[in-house]
Amino acid sequence: MMKRMKAVISYDGSGFAGYQVQPGHRTVQLELEKVLTSMHKGTLVRVSASGRTDAGVHAIGQVIHFDTSLSIPEDRWQKALNVQLPADIRVMSVEEAPEGFHARFSATGKVYRYKWSLTPVHSPFERFHTTHVTYPLDIARMREAAAYFIGTYDFTSFCSAKAEVEDRVRTIHRLEFERHGDQLHLVIQGNGFLYNMVRIIAGTLFDIGIGKKDPTDIPGILEEKDRRAAGKTAPAQGLYLEKVIYGK
Amino acid sequence: MMKRMKAVISYDGSGFAGYQVQPGHRTVQLELEKVLTSMHKGTLVRVSASGRTDAGVHAIGQVIHFDTSLSIPEDRWQKALNVQLPADIRVMSVEEAPEGFHARFSATGKVYRYKWSLTPVHSPFERFHTTHVTYPLDIARMREAAAYFIGTYDFTSFCSAKAEVEDRVRTIHRLEFERHGDQLHLVIQGNGFLYNMVRIIAGTLFDIGIGKKDPTDIPGILEEKDRRAAGKTAPAQGLYLEKVIYGK
Numbered sequence: 001m002m003k004r005m006k007a008v009i010s011y012d013g014s015g016f017a018g019y020q021v022q023p024g025h026r027t028v029q030l031e032l033e034k035v036l037t038s039m040h041k042g043t044l045v046r047v048s049a050s051g052r053t054d055a056g057v058h059a060i061g062q063v064i065h066f067d068t069s070l071s072i073p074e075d076r077w078q079k080a081l082n083v084q085l086p087a088d089i090r091v092m093s094v095e096e097a098p099e100g101f102h103a104r105f106s107a108t109g110k111v112y113r114y115k116w117s118l119t120p121v122h123s124p125f126e127r128f129h130t131t132h133v134t135y136p137l138d139i140a141r142m143r144e145a146a147a148y149f150i151g152t153y154d155f156t157s158f159c160s161a162k163a164e165v166e167d168r169v170r171t172i173h174r175l176e177f178e179r180h181g182d183q184l185h186l187v188i189q190g191n192g193f194l195y196n197m198v199r200i201i202a203g204t205l206f207d208i209g210i211g212k213k214d215p216t217d218i219p220g221i222l223e224e225k226d227r228r229a230a231g232k233t234a235p236a237q238g239l240y241l242e243k244v245i246y247g248k
Numbered sequence: 249m250m251k252r253m254k255a256v257i258s259y260d261g262s263g264f265a266g267y268q269v270q271p272g273h274r275t276v277q278l279e280l281e282k283v284l285t286s287m288h289k290g291t292l293v294r295v296s297a298s299g300r301t302d303a304g305v306h307a308i309g310q311v312i313h314f315d316t317s318l319s320i321p322e323d324r325w326q327k328a329l330n331v332q333l334p335a336d337i338r339v340m341s342v343e344e345a346p347e348g349f350h351a352r353f354s355a356t357g358k359v360y361r362y363k364w365s366l367t368p369v370h371s372p373f374e375r376f377h378t379t380h381v382t383y384p385l386d387i388a389r390m391r392e393a394a395a396y397f398i399g400t401y402d403f404t405s406f407c408s409a410k411a412e413v414e415d416r417v418r419t420i421h422r423l424e425f426e427r428h429g430d431q432l433h434l435v436i437q438g439n440g441f442l443y444n445m446v447r448i449i450a451g452t453l454f455d456i457g458i459g460k461k462d463p464t465d466i467p468g469i470l471e472e473k474d475r476r477a478a479g480k481t482a483p484a485q486g487l488y489l490e491k492v493i494y495g496k
Contacts (some may be wrong), residue, residue: 012372058373078369087375121326124260125306125377127335 005077006065006097012088013058014128014237020052027051028062028089035084036066047105050110050244054196056236058129060113061092063244065103101246109173109245110193114186114202115238130183131238135182137209139177145208146175148218149188149201156225158201159194160233168194168225175201187242196233204231249470254313254345259305262334262376262485268300276310277339283332284314298355298492302444304484306377308361309340311492313351338484349494357421357493358441362434362450363486378431379486385432385457387425393456394423396466397436397449404473406449407442408481416442416473423449444481452479454485 011031017025021033029047033075036045045063050063059140069213072080077094085091117123152171159168174189186202204221207213213231257280265273269281277295284293298311320328325342333339348354363378365371370380400419407416422437434450452469455461461479469477 010369010372014373082369087370088372090369090372092369121258121330121338122335124258124336124338127260129373223287 002069004061004065004067004097004101005094006101006103007077007081007094008088008092009059009062009064012128013053013056015088016055018055018057019049019059019062022238026153028059031086032064032066032235035067035081038084039070039080041067048219050103050107051193051241053239053241056128057191057239057241058237059241061111061243062241063103063107063246065097065101077246094231097139103244106246107192107244108247109189109191110241111174111187111189111243111245112193112198113242114188114198115235116184116186117182117207118184119182128237131235133184133206135210137206138211139179139184139209141215142186142205142209142213143177145205145213145215145218146177146186148215148222149175153222153226155194155197155222157206157221157227157229158197159227160196160200161227163195165194170194170197174188189245199234199236199239200227200230200232202234202238206234207231250315252313252345252349253342254311254349254351255329255342256326256340257307257310258338258340259307259310260376261301261304263336264303266301266305267297267307267310272310276307279334279337280312280314283329284316286332287318287328288316292308296351298351298489299441301487301489302484304376305487305489307489308486309359309491310489311351311355311494313345315347315443341470351492354494355440355492356495357437357439358489359422359435359437359493360441360446361375361488361490362436362446362482363488364432364434364454365430366432367430370487376485379483381454383458385454386459387427387432387457389459389463390453390457391425393453393461393463393466394425394434396463396470397423401437401470402473403442403445403470405475406445406452407471407475408448409475411431411443413442418442418445437493443488446489447482447484448475448478448480450486454482455479469484 011028016028019028021029032047047064047066078091079090116133117126117130149172154169156168170192172190176187178185259276264276267276269277280295295312295314326339329339364381365374365378397420402416404416405417418440420438424435426433
């Protein structure tokens with residue numbers, strides 16, 4: 001009998017050309033499918049995620065699903081997968097998926113985290129896991145700007161020009177800054193995110209933090225619906241997919 | 249005029265075959281000497297460290313010295329080096345060394361830190377930077393055992409059998425455990441450490457934490473002066489050279 005399994009996975013994106021399978025590249029999906037296909041004695045097992053992550057982007061709580069005919073008890077799946085997966089991907093939990101569950105289509109929201117390191121020298125231990133900032137950042141200005149993102153807007157200005165999706169209206173429920181020692185984190189929650197959207201929002205808030213843009217510029221940038229109106233795309237290595245939300 | 253410069257450096261040991269130059273391997277010393285030699289237009293500049301670190305071992309505050317004829321102002325050296333060094337080595341500070349200073353021979357003490365990660369699953373972000381422990385550790389027992397190391401002893405039992413040094417008497421001034429979230433850190437300070445000494449002490453304290461040895465076994469293990477009496481050498485990836493002490 002086929003069962004659909006839902007798993008929460010964490011990965012260090014620094015060794016991957018992103019989540020999605022791409023011929024000739026090491027990707028998270030490839031490693032997951034290799035292990036599952038081997039467990040199914042060569043029958044290809046497809047893995048669906050809540051969404052892709054780019055090369056270098058990390059995940060704390062990415063969610064995937066796959067269908068299986070194996071009769072492995074629910075509580076054995078985590079260990080069975082972790083034993084075979086490379087150490088830069090870890091399965092944090094596995095459960096039988098609720099009826100009709102789809103990692104991508106059932107998702108109702110996502111939380112991302114963007115980490116800047118504010119130390120004078122970028123720690124060698126953080127080099128793939130934070131974006132180093134040497135400019136002084138005015139966090140009060142960044143917080144002021146953050147408030148303008150809360151709500152439902154057309155985020156065309158904060159979406160890669162390469163994106164092909166048509167509906168660019170998304171809702172941001174939360175955008176907060178947290179200070180953790182020498183790091184500044186941006187935590188953003190929304191009902192969905194366009195291609196590069198979190199990184200462009202982070203890059204634009206960075207511009208505001210260094211005084212290159214004003215908090216009150218945000219409504220105008222949204223209004224323009226033009227990628228060129230926003231700031232640069234912040235580097236991949238600071239970005240973490242923290243959580244995928246299902247249900248309310 | 250030749251000047252001797254003293255620098256504090258930090259490195260992520262996971263990409264290096266250790267500190268010391270070894271033909272055909274990427275080492276910390278090699279990378280430092282490459283940059284300095286290039287700055288000196290091809291004249292080989294030798295770098296001396298407070299001591300070697302093994303493959304995979306990290307440094308927060310390793311100290312090195314080198315001699316230079318360049319007239320770079322003291323406050324420019326750090327940036328000049330960091331611009332050319334790979335991102336897994338960072339120079340934290342540079343100053344002109346006091347008269348007669350030698351990174352190794354002037355050192356009067358060292359502080360090492362050993363990090364265990366106690367999470368059920370080893371975080372992919374910690375895989376090269378902590379040792380993962382799945383057994384429950386009895387930290388009270390480990391603290392009890394730690395007390396037996398404080399003082400001056402012949403540490404032959406806690407020294408790699410491969411070591412060639414004759415005088416194996418060392419003084420441990422401090423051995424403490426710190427809890428940092430899901431991590432347990434062992435912090436050890438002494439006047440000097442034998443080859444693999446911190447890792448063998450960590451491995452032995454781990455055995456005590458899991459109940460395989462007793463805290464009161466330590467005096468007997470020291471007494472035996474035999475490497476086989478102590479526990480296993482703990483893995484390199486959990487070890488950090490935290491600080492080198494000069495003077496009192």
